[in-house]
Amino acid sequence: MELAERVQELARLRKELQEAEIAAGIAEDAMMQTAEYKVMEAAQLARNEKRQVVKDAEGALRLLAVNTYEAGACDKHPAPGITIKVFTKANYDPAAALAWCKEHAVTFVREVLDTKTFDKVALDLPGAPVEKITYSQANIDSDLSRYFEWPTPEPAPASEPVPTV
Numbered sequence: 001m002e003l004a005e006r007v008q009e010l011a012r013l014r015k016e017l018q019e020a021e022i023a024a025g026i027a028e029d030a031m032m033q034t035a036e037y038k039v040m041e042a043a044q045l046a047r048n049e050k051r052q053v054v055k056d057a058e059g060a061l062r063l064l065a066v067n068t069y070e071a072g073a074c075d076k077h078p079a080p081g082i083t084i085k086v087f088t089k090a091n092y093d094p095a096a097a098l099a100w101c102k103e104h105a106v107t108f109v110r111e112v113l114d115t116k117t118f119d120k121v122a123l124d125l126p127g128a129p130v131e132k133i134t135y136s137q138a139n140i141d142s143d144l145s146r147y148f149e150w151p152t153p154e155p156a157p158a159s160e161p162v163p164t165v
Helices: 002-031 035-070 094-104 113-124
Strands: 082-091 132-139
Touching: 002 113, 035 082, 035 132, 082 113
Parallel strands: none
Antiparallel strands: 082 132
16 A cells, blocks of 8 residues: 555544544433433442542541550550551661661662662661651451441331131
8 A cells, every 4th residue: 555545544544533533422422411321420429429438437537546546545456346557667768778788788789779678677687777667557347337236127017917718
């Protein structure tokens, strides 16, 4: 196929794409006007709002649980469904750690400090420029249903007895 023919082919393909985009837009506009779409859109909006409310409530609960634990007001199980986990990690200036490793622990040095490996042993290296940081994190059980009282449905009114013959 020659260059001129390829230009014509591309022009035809672009025209078809433009027509397909117009048709898709018209179909989308029509779909958005249907009652079903409006119901689905409202349901999605309500779901997204509820997700944000739950996310905010979880964050506030985690913060309260960690603050309560760190204030010494509770153990690692401050309330049903919540567990406090305590983590330890090394905090250091990578440049200072690299300089120290070049002198004392060359195995952690390549062209740059191998922080992944260094992180695993940093707290056990005497004299390393490392600060031990301990922090808490609250874990909320994924299933809290056993802590919630679900309303009991009202019993259906009894139907009148059917006379027997």
